[in-house]
Amino acid sequence: MGSIDLYGESERNETGCNIPFNNALDPEEFRRQGHIVIDFLADYYQNVEKYPVLSQVEPGYLRKIFPESASNNHDSIENILKDVQDYIVPGLTHWQSPNYFAYFPSSGSIAGLLGEMLSTGFNVVGFNWMASPAATELEGMVMDWLGKLLNLPRCFLFAGGGGGVLHGTTCEAILCTLVASRDRMLSKIGRDKMDKLVVYGSDQTHCALLKATKIAGLDLKNFRTIKTSKLSNFGLSIESFRSTIAADLEAGHIPLFLCATVGTTVCTAVDPVGPLCRVAKEFAIWVHVDAAYAGSACICPEFQHFMDGIEGANSFSLNAHKWFFTTLDCCCLWVKEPKALIKALSTNPDYLNNKATDSNQVVDYKDWQICLSRRFRAMKLWLVLRMYGATKLRNFLRSHVKMAMKFEEFVSNDKRFELVVPRNFATVCFRISPLVGNDKMLKYDEEVIGDTEGVNKVNQMLLESINSTGQVYMTHGVIGGEYVLRFCVGATLTEDRHVSNAWKVVQVCADEILGLDS
């Protein structure tokens, strides 16, 4: 290596040592450039309302603009931000836009952002307590804080023998709890029975459960998607759960795991947690309650009844990055028996041995999750709780619910539309009603057969028409065979006027598709 000009871009610093020209973490340079990026982002929030919410670019657009290889040369933050503005921003779907009503929100906030900046700035790797004690201790504390706000039973808190951990997303939380339940069961019945284990969810359960089942190596033949219906507002019925278990036992299978949901992905249905847990208990089934979206609302007393019976579950999770003002990613998982997680997920190589671990006085979070390395996610959740406080947080959430109620009222008052399921939180599922839709559809496409297909197609046309305006972004779902439009309030910047405007867009698009005469 002697022949390489190590110092081609170097200079002597004041102590006479050779350092690379401009240390990549030079504090004053960071200060200067950091301020520039803060202003860039503040301007972005000022303007985000003006951008088409759903990006209008074509596949492959970026490769046509940017070079094929990295440059040898360095470049300035000013040039890079210009490219971000010119080429990246148009390719973004603006989840922070006040006109974003799609999927579930990704509710950023000043506190969440600043917390992420601090955590990124410290850039510690908190795999075990010793690698950065504050990261572990703050996480334990903040999970207890949030657990108390949710009125979680003491058995999920550290003081009650349980505990909380921050994962990336719900997929990770479900995978880890599934693996914990699998290994606990196999240690009793033997590995040779692995292919008899059964995993339960409903047809409304998030696909994370299927993915976790695949990754955990369980037999997909034993993955049960229990049908729900409008009769139970797409919640999982006890009778169906019980009869599915009975059939499995009859067939010699072994029930293992149920993922119940508080606020399902498409229509925010709520599975009856308490009754399901009671049935599960009879068969020693591990119950995970996935409240990825709706869990946040449960810091408000008026929503806590949706979690009734949670004391019967083994684990519970919500995504603070969805509707709790904490930037992606931040999934809060509480478990009753951390030991089950630790047993399934721990590894203890020599090079991580340390006295704190040996003392058994600390939590080593590496054994509560898939990965060894972990970011300091607690910082942002702590900032959200500290900076806003419980009262403001509840009012933020209630303001979203109130806006969703307003939209619900708009829909109810237009006879061309129908609400598909009752609104539980801040998501409204609606569609052009079958009579109106099907009549019109026949004019467009004579190949449409049957009422359902017709009305589904006209609603799909409506959604495409709405989103192509760029003024708002909504998404769809299919429940009970019906194509529905989803209007989910939760973007932090959304105000009443955005909801009113969104409804106007829906009406204009509907007028065009259905004819003004409808």
Added chain:
Amino acid sequence: MGSIDLYGESERNETGCNIPFNNALDPEEFRRQGHIVIDFLADYYQNVEKYPVLSQVEPGYLRKIFPESASNNHDSIENILKDVQDYIVPGLTHWQSPNYFAYFPSSGSIAGLLGEMLSTGFNVVGFNWMASPAATELEGMVMDWLGKLLNLPRCFLFAGGGGGVLHGTTCEAILCTLVASRDRMLSKIGRDKMDKLVVYGSDQTHCALLKATKIAGLDLKNFRTIKTSKLSNFGLSIESFRSTIAADLEAGHIPLFLCATVGTTVCTAVDPVGPLCRVAKEFAIWVHVDAAYAGSACICPEFQHFMDGIEGANSFSLNAHKWFFTTLDCCCLWVKEPKALIKALSTNPDYLNNKATDSNQVVDYKDWQICLSRRFRAMKLWLVLRMYGATKLRNFLRSHVKMAMKFEEFVSNDKRFELVVPRNFATVCFRISPLVGNDKMLKYDEEVIGDTEGVNKVNQMLLESINSTGQVYMTHGVIGGEYVLRFCVGATLTEDRHVSNAWKVVQVCADEILGLDS
């Protein structure tokens, strides 16, 4: 809900709508507070050198300081930052300190930090292309850019039918590739043979492999930890690999997966990639090459020989958050056959259907990883590559190697010490040599039996003594039964003077333990 005072903390905005007092993403408030946090972090970097590198707090310290529950009231960023300074900073182990030489680095940089800020600021959720096209497109492009810098064969690039994806950490990359290989094999031989599948690594392989094997539901009885020795500098020998396979075949097992390492965790040993891949090919074994730490160095031509034969591997990963100036987390994974990943990991619920996916013209990264939701990690890696350019990045890495060489020279010139293995990158493994150490040890503790235990114990005492100064932080490893101290240069702020000072600390502590007369 009518009885709740939704507007207790509200005011009327200029358009006459009710909004919660202070929107949580108010642009001007974000600007003001963002500048404050930038200054806080810049000051932190200015001062980080002065803090004890390894935190000196006791388990449970934070619970004693902070309240047991979240407050109902909001608080100011100024108050919160004061608490961060007073209570969080002392509990941090300062991975960004120039005196941090432990584990592997977590090399932050201005570009990495600003990239993370932008990505957090946009806060998009890029599970599929349509959810934010720029996030997906930039990721594909930047993975090709980095692949080319590493001189990866075309089969790992998108243009060559392969492709790259950003995961959180190597644990995730190994789990996903292991699951892909498992499912590909089982689709050929049938699920009933799952318990015959064998996973191979060496006794130096990262524990991520064991963890992935557990999570994937494979039988730990078939997890092979092939012994290495000083003879091969702790690299996995072809002969051992071959004979282990032969024994497995003899026993009716089915070889599945090898994790080879370029730069092992303790002593940065390099497994012979090319020869191992040739053996693996004979038995259709999936080879993953884990270059978590050392992969970054391979953008320098003089290190690329360590990857010779990589074209025979199925997948390759490195952690840009370790030694590539990209903040945690950012694991770069390239695969030759994305289809194998996608087959194992994809789920396609109705609510994610979209035209771009149907066109088959786009990558939907949700099917390349464990989780559905994903952050816009490409932004920070792109900023690192753009802002520094390949030449500077190579010189940054070379300056670290040069500093490690300097430390190596210090060790060589002190007859009390020995280098345990040859230095390959910027990590030096050293210890008090057996003769010196054991003699001294006998004076301290007469219960010590045998040379190895004695010298290990004296080296452990030395490390504890070094770290208790707070002036530097190093960690240990055990290889071939020997306790070694690791000195890993890679913290971005480290300069020559920090290395010189670290050696002085080692000498002073050694003087004290061994006596000045040694």
